[in-house]
Amino acid sequence: MTISKEESGKTSTPQDTGRRRFLASSAVAGLAGASLSLGLAACNKGGGEATTAATGNAGSGASGANATPAIDWDKYEVHPGKLDTYYGFSSGGHSGDLRVHGLPSGREIRRVPVFNVDCMSGWGITNESRKIIGTRPNGQLNYITGDTHHVHMSYTDGVYDGRYIFVNDKINARVARVRLDTMECDAITQLPNVQGFHGIFPDKRDPLDDKINSTTRVFCGAEFHTPQPNDGRDLNDPKKYFCLFTCLDAKTMQPRWQVKVDGNMDLVATSYDGKLACSNQYNTENGVHYEDMMSAERDACVFFNVARIEAAVKAGKFFHIGNSTVPVVDGTHEASADPKTALTCYVPVPKNPHGVNISPDGKYYACAGKLSPTATVISHELMLKWFDGEIKDPRDAVVAEPEIGLGPLHTGFNGKGFVYTTLFLDSQIVKWDLAAAMKSYQGDKDAKVVVDRVDVHYQPGHGFTSMGETREPDGQFFISDNKFSKDRYLPVGPLHPDSSQLIDISGEKMVIVGDHPLYPEPHDSIMVRRDIIKTRQIYDLNEFPLAVKAMKDCRVERQGRKVTVYLTSQAPVFGLREWTVKKGDEVTIILTNLDKVEDLTHGFAIPFYNINFVVHPQQTQSVTFIADKPGVYWCYCTNFCHALHLEMRSRMLVQA
Numbered sequence: 001m002t003i004s005k006e007e008s009g010k011t012s013t014p015q016d017t018g019r020r021r022f023l024a025s026s027a028v029a030g031l032a033g034a035s036l037s038l039g040l041a042a043c044n045k046g047g048g049e050a051t052t053a054a055t056g057n058a059g060s061g062a063s064g065a066n067a068t069p070a071i072d073w074d075k076y077e078v079h080p081g082k083l084d085t086y087y088g089f090s091s092g093g094h095s096g097d098l099r100v101h102g103l104p105s106g107r108e109i110r111r112v113p114v115f116n117v118d119c120m121s122g123w124g125i126t127n128e129s130r131k132i133i134g135t136r137p138n139g140q141l142n143y144i145t146g147d148t149h150h151v152h153m154s155y156t157d158g159v160y161d162g163r164y165i166f167v168n169d170k171i172n173a174r175v176a177r178v179r180l181d182t183m184e185c186d187a188i189t190q191l192p193n194v195q196g197f198h199g200i201f202p203d204k205r206d207p208l209d210d211k212i213n214s215t216t217r218v219f220c221g222a223e224f225h226t227p228q229p230n231d232g233r234d235l236n237d238p239k240k241y242f243c244l245f246t247c248l249d250a251k252t253m254q255p256r257w258q259v260k261v262d263g264n265m266d267l268v269a270t271s272y273d274g275k276l277a278c279s280n281q282y283n284t285e286n287g288v289h290y291e292d293m294m295s296a297e298r299d300a301c302v303f304f305n306v307a308r309i310e311a312a313v314k315a316g317k318f319f320h321i322g323n324s325t326v327p328v329v330d331g332t333h334e335a336s337a338d339p340k341t342a343l344t345c346y347v348p349v350p351k352n353p354h355g356v357n358i359s360p361d362g363k364y365y366a367c368a369g370k371l372s373p374t375a376t377v378i379s380h381e382l383m384l385k386w387f388d389g390e391i392k393d394p395r396d397a398v399v400a401e402p403e404i405g406l407g408p409l410h411t412g413f414n415g416k417g418f419v420y421t422t423l424f425l426d427s428q429i430v431k432w433d434l435a436a437a438m439k440s441y442q443g444d445k446d447a448k449v450v451v452d453r454v455d456v457h458y459q460p461g462h463g464f465t466s467m468g469e470t471r472e473p474d475g476q477f478f479i480s481d482n483k484f485s486k487d488r489y490l491p492v493g494p495l496h497p498d499s500s501q502l503i504d505i506s507g508e509k510m511v512i513v514g515d516h517p518l519y520p521e522p523h524d525s526i527m528v529r530r531d532i533i534k535t536r537q538i539y540d541l542n543e544f545p546l547a548v549k550a551m552k553d554c555r556v557e558r559q560g561r562k563v564t565v566y567l568t569s570q571a572p573v574f575g576l577r578e579w580t581v582k583k584g585d586e587v588t589i590i591l592t593n594l595d596k597v598e599d600l601t602h603g604f605a606i607p608f609y610n611i612n613f614v615v616h617p618q619q620t621q622s623v624t625f626i627a628d629k630p631g632v633y634w635c636y637c638t639n640f641c642h643a644l645h646l647e648m649r650s651r652m653l654v655q656a
Contacts, residue, residue, distance in 0.1 A: 076504075076513050078105040086466060087528045088479070089151050089165055092116075093521035096146025098167055098178060103466075103527055104477060104502050106516030114176045114185045115146020115169045122613020123185075127588075127622045132188050142190075147171040149523040150267070153180075154215040154250065155204040158272045158362075158471035162532040164250070166202055166218050173197040175220060175248055181536045187253040191246050192324035196224030199268035199279055202250060207274030207306050217256065218248040219304075221265030221279040225286065229322030238288050244328065245279065245304060257313045258321075259331040259343065262286060263300060264293075267355050271380055272362035272471065278303045280353040280367050281346075293352075294371075300346040301356055301367045301378060304331065305387050308343050340389040347383075347394040349376040350401075355410040359419075360473045364399070364434065368408035368421055375408050375421055376401050377437060400437035402449045404430045410524075412465035414505055415473035418451070422460035422480060428453050429463060429480055429503060431510060454510040456501050458484040465505065466527040474529075478503040478510070481522055489517045498522060537598040537617075544620035548592040551575045562586045563627075569602040569615060569637065570594040572644035578651035585627045592620040603638025606652060614639055630656040 078084055084102030092099050096116030100109050115133070117124030124133060124141060134142040147170040154164040165178045173194040177187040191197055199221035206212035225241040227234040234240035245259040263284040270277045281300045283293040309329055312318065318327035329343055336342035350372035358365050358380070365378040377400035385391050407425030414420070419432050431452040439447040460480040467473045485499035498521055502514030541547050548554060548566045554575030557564045563585045568575035569592070581587055593602050593615040605612040608629060615621050637648040 071511060071513065073513075076104055078102070078107075083530065085530060086477075087530055087533050088525055089153070089528065090481075090518075090522040090525040091148035091151050091167060092519075093149070093523050094145075094147045095519070095521075096148060096169070098148065098151060098165065099518075099522060100183065101516075103479070104514055106500065106502065106514055110183055112178055112183050112185065114148060114167060114178065115143070115172070115174065115188070117141070117144055119612050120614070122621065122623075125611065125623060126613050127624055129185075132185060134188065134190075143172045143174075145171055146174070149198055150200045151524060151526060152201050152469070153526060153528065154202055155470070156215075157213040158204045160467075160470055160526075160528050160532050161214065162528075162534055164215075166200060166250075168197050168200040168220065170196060170198055170223070173222075175200065175218060175253070177250075177253055180533055182539075183535065189248065189253045189255070191220060191222075191244075191248075191255060192326055193226075193228055193230065193258070193321045194220070194222045194244055194246060195226050195230070196222060196264075198223040199266055201268040201270050201277070203270050203274050203277070203306075204272050205274045208310065215250050217306075218250050219268050219270060219277045220246040220248060221268045222246070223264050223266060225264060225283075231322065238286060241286065241288065242332075245277075245302075245331070246326075247306075247309075255326045257309060257318070258326055258328045259304060259309060260328055261302060261331050261344065262333050262346070263302065265302070266353070269356045269358045269365060271358060275306060276303050276380065276383060277306060278356055278365060280349070280356040282352040282354075282370075284346075296351070298348040298350055299352055301349050301353065301365065301376070302331075303345045303347065303383055305343055305345075308341075308387075312343060339386050339392070342387065345383065345386055345394050347376075347378055347397055349398075350374055355408075357411045357413070357469070359413050359434070360415045360468065360471055362471075366411040366419060366421070368411055370407060370409060370424070373403045373406055373408065374401050375404055375411065375419075375432075375437075377434065377441075398441075400434070400441040402432060402437040402440060404432055404450055405453075407459075409461060410463045412463055412468040412478055413473055414465055414468065414475035416475055418475075418505075420463065420465060420478050420505065420510075422463040424459050424461065424483075427458045427460065427482075428455055429460065429478060429510060431505070452508070452510050454503060454512060456480045456482055456503075456512070457488050457499055457515075458482055458486070462522075462524045464525055464527060467529060469526060476504070476506050477527065478505045479525060479527065481518070481525065483521075485517065488515070495520065538596060539616060539618040541592070541618045541620075544592070546590045546622060547620040548575070548590060551594065556580075563588070565589045567591045567650075568594050569604070569648075571600065571602070571642035572648045574635070574637075574648065574650040576650055578653060580653040580655060581627045582655045583627060583630045586624065587627050588622060588624045590620065590622045591615050593617055600641055601639045602641055602648075604635060605638045606633050606635050609633070612638060627652075627654045630654045 086103040088101035088103040090099040098112040113123035123129045151167045153160045173191045179186045202215040203217045206216045222243040225243040227240045247256045263281040265279040268279045284299045287293040312329045313327045331344035336344045350369045352371040354370040355368040367376045379399045382397035405423035405426045409422045412420045432450050436447040436449045460482045462481045466477045480501045482499040497517035500516045504511045504513045551568050556579045563581050601616050603614045633652040635650045
């Protein structure tokens, strides 16, 4: 298999360990100044290789015993006309969109608007997109902002199936589904009684029916706890605050059920047998102020027994919150005291963890410590035994807790027994041995847990391996999405790009082979083999009930003050040379692209009316607006399509 790397990576150099050391030291000092305990003491039984912010044990830039072999850059080159090996799907962060990159080149090849208004495609402008986003009675969009954090694909039997990607909106508690055949959003749902919706993950198979081996649910964790219902009552009574874990039906995109929990949830992971979902938690203190969220030395990773929750809902053992009709079951500590009937299990882990991921064999969950230098490894089999009452203490499900470095956040697996974790404070990626970590936890002092480190630029947030969230990890690459890029790229003013660094993990030593700036601020990503994604190039005209199927069918229809313009585009003309409406008319334009040539997209814009959208080959889109400005308005194609593109125009005549 030929793997590539873009030209900029050829100048990859050792990281500035002095600067990295300064960043880490400053971060630690800041936390200490806030009187926070970092929990730096060992929390495991056996101990692993300890680390400090000043290790300087770089991977790609080390010398002597730690030196890496000379890099064959041609191995990573994507030559003109050649295709990348992987798709990278990333959240866009507070831009509200979804990004698509080719990897290993790092080339951005698509931005999919989701929760944002996009004046290129017309998302948020066309009637079809506005219906998906949702509008208020006055016709305005419900929201024009979004904050996408986590993107995850639908599964068939534990492997990406290329059908959908699900992505969250943290600001407005929404879930979006993106079709991957067209790479367009087709559904958005707002979760009831939820704020700070952060973690999201689809199930990898249906746990209740062996004949169903694909995604049927999407699990959603809420990060902010609020009074329930949040209607102005109990504003200053934290005892009335709690969070909800939500299960969404992947097909209907409607909530199936919710679970009341203690603590705030962060990220979400799901098991490969469909039996458990889980979320790492901070603020198990249920505090409402910063300092109140930091007092406990341990927080939790909470596990949800999916079958028991569904059975409780079916048996009517639920309640409702406010006006919501979604059934809510009790998964608090108090309600989960008896393992044999518990719906949830809270496994104590150190301190303010950030990130939980499951190994490709489905046996272990790795929960990163963030304010502890440890990663907690929890056994899936032992968690099931806890729910069966065979073990009593949830901590007995912990099988390893190695010290790996400062600020561990996110974890990826290579399928060969090695684990890769981002270290935010150390500005490193650490490679550690899962089997050795378990031996160390049992007291083997000779077990070598940490086997490699590489410095990144700087302070990595999310990180992931190629196909690492599936049963088929290939152990080729790790991507480190770094939050700071100072001095890395040409200066572009105060707003710096984020930094995404591609690391070859196929050998014994990690090697940085790619260095790509990203428009701020992606949060999480997945890397998917290109053969899994099957896209369409042309729509089927019959998919659209409003389609204008021939140029001869172009016309203008009036019903009172409502005017409908049926229009076609076929390079280089629109189906009507002009049309006339009156000031104050409500005008709906229905535009069908009759071209059947791949990549022949047409645009349609009307000056001074906020109308600008595109129609792809054989697609139909529509817009509605009030013609409130009399005069002549040239409607023109915005997407270069033909030698006579500039001449591709029509006139809207608005009579006073």
